[in-house]
Amino acid sequence: MRQPWRVAVVGGGIAGLAAAVRLRDRAPADTEITVYEQSGALGGKLRTGELAGQPVEFGAESFLVRDPAGGESAALTLVRRLGLAGQVVHPTVGRAAVAVDGGLRPIPGGTLVGVPGDLAAVATVARPDADADRDEGRPLLDPDVDVAVGALVRRRLGDEVVDRLVDPMLGGVYAGRADDLSLATTMPALAHAARTAHTLTGAVRAAQAAAPRAPGAPVFATVAGGLSRLVEAAAAASGATIRQHAAVRELTRVAGGWRLTVGPTREPEHVEVDAVVLAVPARPAARLLAPTDPDAATTVGALDYAGVALVTLVLPAPDLPELSGFLVPATEGLSIKASTFFTTKWGHLRRPDGSALLRASVGRYGDETQLHRPDADLAATAHREVSGVLGTTLPDPVAGHVQRWGGALPQYTPGHLDRVAGVRAALRRAHPTLTLAGAGYDGVGIPVCVRSGETAADEIITALGGAGS
Structure with a gap:
C-alpha cells in the first residue's frame, strides 16, 4: 500500500508558503506537508504591523500585477487562488520623483x-x-x-x-x-x-x-488590511503543519529520503521525509547543503546580501506633494535612498484626521554602517532629510517605527542565473527530491518568489512520481 508523501518546506516566507499551497493543490490529497520556520512569524519580508491604530507594512509594500511576458503575475494568481481577489487595491497616485541637485524632478x-x-x-x-x-x-x-x-x-x-x-x-x-x-x-x-x-x-x-501595458492599467497592487493577510491565507490553504521557532540545523541524506535535525542542540528532533524544499536565504541553504553537496553549497553560499532599515513616521497634517514618493541617487550624499508617501500613494490608507504615513529607506550595499545607528537617530535623520528634499520642515512625528532587515536583499552579480542553473541541474541529477526556492536564486519581488516556490513544488511532485488524481 502506498504511503503518503512526506514533504518538508524549510522556510516560511512567501516562497515556502507558495510551495506548500502548490503541493496541496497538485500532490496526492494525503500528502503530509510541514513548514519549518525558525522565527516566530511567517511571511519573511512580508510583515504588516500597526502604527497609530492602523495597519502598516513594515516590509514589502506591494506586488507587480503583470509578469514579464505581460500576463497576470504569479502573485496576483495566488491572491485569486486564496480568495482575496476582492481585497486587491491599487495605488491612487503613481507619480514619483527623483531627488536631483537638492530638489525633486518627476x-x-x-x-x-x-x-x-x-x-x-x-x-x-x-x-x-x-x-x-x-x-x-x-x-x-x-x-x-x-x-x-x-x-x-x-x-x-x-x-x-x-x-x-x-x-x-x-x-x-x-x-x-x-x-x-x-x-x-x-x-x-x-x-x-x-x-x-x-x-x-x-x-x-x-x-x-x-509586454505592452494598456494606458492607465495598474502596475502594482496590495491587499486591503495588509500583506500579512496573504501570508495567513496561504498558510491556511496549504493545509500544512506549521512549525514556528523550529530551526532546521542539519539535513542528511538517508535511504528513501532525508532526515532533518530540528531544534536546539541539546534536545534535537529528528524527522524523516521523502522530499525537501529549501526556501531559505543562500547562506543557511548552503549550510544545510554542505554535507550532501559541498560544491553546490560553495556556489550558493557565495551570494552576498545587503541590509536595509525602513523608517515609518506618522506626521500630523503634513504638506506633502501629490506624489507616491521619491528616489535618492547615491550622488546626493544623503543617508536615505527612497521615501514613500503611503497615505498619498494608497487612497485606502488615508486617515480621517489628515495625518500621513511616510516611510524612508536607509541602507545601501557596502554602507551598512548606517544600519548600526540607534532607532531614534535613524528616525531623526529620515525626518530631517525628507524635509530637506521637500524644501519644508515637516511636523514632528506623533508615532514612528524602525524595521531593520539585516541581510535581506540579494546582490546578484553577473552570471548569477547561470550559477544557480548549474546548482539546480547538479541537484536534479544527484538529489531530485531536494529543491531550492526563493529570492536568493530567482530574484526579488513577491511574484518572483511565488513562482519560485511553485516551480520547486512542481519539481518535487515530478520527482516523487507525479500528481495525484
Missing part, C-alpha cells in the same frame, strides 16, 4: 527601470550621451552573456543616466549598485532584447513592445 515616463527608450524623455533629469548609442551592426550582447547593468548603460548612454535614474531605481529595489548588479537577473526583459537589438534605446523599446 521620474520620466517610458523608461525601463530608468533606462530610456527615448533620450529626449529623460533630459530633465539626466543628459544622455546620444552619440554613444550608435548602431554598430551587431547585437549589444552575445548569446548567454551577462553584464552589470551599470557597465552596459554607462557605455551606451553615459554616467548621468546611470547615476541619476538607473542606480536609484535599482537601489530602491535591491539596495545595491547598478555597477554590480546582473542585467539578466534584475532586468531580464532588457537582457533578452539586447541579444538582438543593436542599440540600447532600441532594446528598451523592443522589451516594452514585447
